[in-house]
Amino acid sequence: MSTPCRAPTLAVVVPTYNEAENVVVIVERLERVLAGIDWELLFVDDDSPDGTARRVRALARANPRVRVLQRIGRRGLSSACIEGLLATSAPYVAVMDADLQHDEALLPTMLSHLQSEPLDVVIGSRYIAGGGVGDWDAQRASMSRLATRLGQRLIKAELKDPMSGFFMVRAEVLQDCARNLSGVGYKLLLDLFATHPGPLRFRELPYRFRPRQAGESKLDEAVLWEYLLMLIQKWVGPMLPVRFIAFSLIGASGVLVHMLVLWTSFKLADTSFLVAQSLATLVAMTTNFFLNNLFTYRDMRLRGWDLLRGWFSFVLACSVGALANVGVASWLFEAHSFWVLSALAGILVGVVWNYAVTAVYTWKRPQTA
Ligand code: GDD
Ligand code: MN
Numbered sequence: 001m002s003t004p005c006r007a008p009t010l011a012v013v014v015p016t017y018n019e020a021e022n023v024v025v026i027v028e029r030l031e032r033v034l035a036g037i038d039w040e041l042l043f044v045d046d047d048s049p050d051g052t053a054r055r056v057r058a059l060a061r062a063n064p065r066v067r068v069l070q071r072i073g074r075r076g077l078s079s080a081c082i083e084g085l086l087a088t089s090a091p092y093v094a095v096m097d098a099d100l101q102h103d104e105a106l107l108p109t110m111l112s113h114l115q116s117e118p119l120d121v122v123i124g125s126r127y128i129a130g131g132g133v134g135d136w137d138a139q140r141a142s143m144s145r146l147a148t149r150l151g152q153r154l155i156k157a158e159l160k161d162p163m164s165g166f167f168m169v170r171a172e173v174l175q176d177c178a179r180n181l182s183g184v185g186y187k188l189l190l191d192l193f194a195t196h197p198g199p200l201r202f203r204e205l206p207y208r209f210r211p212r213q214a215g216e217s218k219l220d221e222a223v224l225w226e227y228l229l230m231l232i233q234k235w236v237g238p239m240l241p242v243r244f245i246a247f248s249l250i251g252a253s254g255v256l257v258h259m260l261v262l263w264t265s266f267k268l269a270d271t272s273f274l275v276a277q278s279l280a281t282l283v284a285m286t287t288n289f290f291l292n293n294l295f296t297y298r299d300m301r302l303r304g305w306d307l308l309r310g311w312f313s314f315v316l317a318c319s320v321g322a323l324a325n326v327g328v329a330s331w332l333f334e335a336h337s338f339w340v341l342s343a344l345a346g347i348l349v350g351v352v353w354n355y356a357v358t359a360v361y362t363w364k365r366p367q368t369a
Contacts, residue, residue: 008040008065010111010168011093013084015077016043019098020050021214027059027066029104037108043098044069044084046076075299077165077218078191079183085174094168095188100213102166106205110168113203120173121202123159123189124166130206131161147227154234155193160204162190173200182233184242185226186219194234225295246296247355250288258284281322282315289314289362297363310362317357325350 014026023043030041045053045068056068069087071080085093092114096102102124110122126133127148133141144163151162167189177195181188193200233242258280266276289311293302302310329346333339 006038008038008088008090009092010034010037010039010107011085011088011090011171012039012041012107013081013088013093013095014041014043014098015080015084015095016045016048016052016056016098017075017218018048018050018052018215020048020052020055022098022100023052023056023059025100025213026098026104027063029100030107031063033105033107037111040065040067040088040090042067042069042084042088044071044080046074046080047072073300076183077186078181078188079299081188082174082178082181082183085169085171086178088171091171092168093171093174094166096166099215099217101210103207103210106166106207107168109205113205114168114170117203118201119170119203120196120200121167121169121189121192123161123164123202123204124207125161125164125204126207126209127160128204128206132208134209134211143224147224150231151187151190154231155190157193157199157202159193159202162193163187164189166207180238182230182242184230184233186223187227187230191230191234222295222298226298243296243359244355247292247358248351250291250296251351251354253291254284254288257287285315285318286311288318292358293363300363302363313362314358317361318354321350321354321357324353 012030014023016023027041030039043052043056043066045056047053047070053068053070056066060066060068069084071083074080081095085095092111094107094110096104096107106124110124113119113122125131133144136144148161148163152159155162163186165186165188169192173196174192177192177197180195181191182195183191229242229246232245233240236245260280261283262276262280265271265279266273269276271279292314293307293310325346327346328349329342332342332345336342
């Protein structure tokens with residue numbers, strides 16, 4: 001084993017969530033392929049219940065190239081990578097998955113391209129000659145193709161594999177736009193291309209996406225939703241926070257729920273309008289609360305008793321929001337009598353209020369003493 005005495009040239013950032021079985025293998029493989037390069041390996045672990053961070057620390061005691069950044073009460077692949085990339089002084093930084101699906105043997109080639117050519121990013125690509133996705137089922141393959149096409153549209157660069165999670169970048173490029181990255185979801189590379197002020201000079205190198213070594217994939221429906229949010233955000237611009245967009249979309253779904261309950265209760269169950277309307281409001285607030293907890297605040301989801309407290313504060317905040325909505329709308333209506341505009345203004349005030357208040361009181365960050 002070699003001991004580093006100089007600052008690293010290359011930092012490999014590996015995000016982990018329940019990858020305890022894989023971390024040992026990665027270190028061994030990097031030792032082999034990166035011989036002759038000054039490198040460091042930084043695992044960014046979101047407090048995996050399987051003890052990945054503990055395992056990495058044990059490895060780090062024997063190998064000073066290895067480090068761990070353990071984040072508590074947080075989740076998210078992109079944000080983990082960003083924090084890792086900002087935690088190193090290396091001029092070249094790579095992102096690679098922990099499950100050995102990415103081909104680490106490509107790293108030295110990526111580095112030499114970056115060092116010898118005027119390039120900002122080198123990307124491991126599955127969709128150019130010589131690359132491949134291995135044994136994906138038809139559904140996963142077609143989903144990946146769709147997401148790829150949407151992504152290509154967003155960034156206006158001729159990238160064959162914008163969804164790649166395997167790339168190396170000049171650290172400065174990342175530092176230049178770190179503040180404006182959306183940091184949501186899985187697609188850091190796409191985020192980087194969409195955020196960087198000028199076009200990025202890139203090159204794609206083929207590799208074959210391998211089957212996962214151990215453990216299981218964390219890519220689920222919520223990840224698709226986050227991808228959609230990131231696309232919307234890049235499209236509307238950085239002024240609107242992603243969570244606000246999610247909150248508003250879910251709010252719109254609440255209108256449907258409201259109408260459905262109102263109709264069922266008023267028309268089918270024959271209750272008074274007041275009872276039906278109150279019931280519909282409460283049900284819509286409740287479904288909104290749970291959907292926001294599942295998606296908008298996926299990374300700081302409330303559980304157990306917190307869920308009850310959260311629900312209560314959400315209903316309380318939104319009730320005040322509803323009053324503000326009605327107040328503003330009727331005030332405008334009296335002044336100008338444009339009913340559609342008055343209603344929209346009222347809704348806007350209500351949504352902004354609900355979002356701002358629940359962000360602070362319902363999903364407040366856990367107190368870490
Ligand atoms: N810190 C942290 N926090 N790491 C995470 C999290 C998280 O919330 N979620 C996933 N990871 C880590 C995993 O431990 C793994 O090392 C890596 O991120 C990729 O996660 P997988 O669950 O294995 O994702 P995948 O194989 O389905 O997706 C990969 O392929 C896609 C291409 O289709 C990723 O490389 C994607 O970035 C890539 O787009
Ligand atoms: Mn994987």
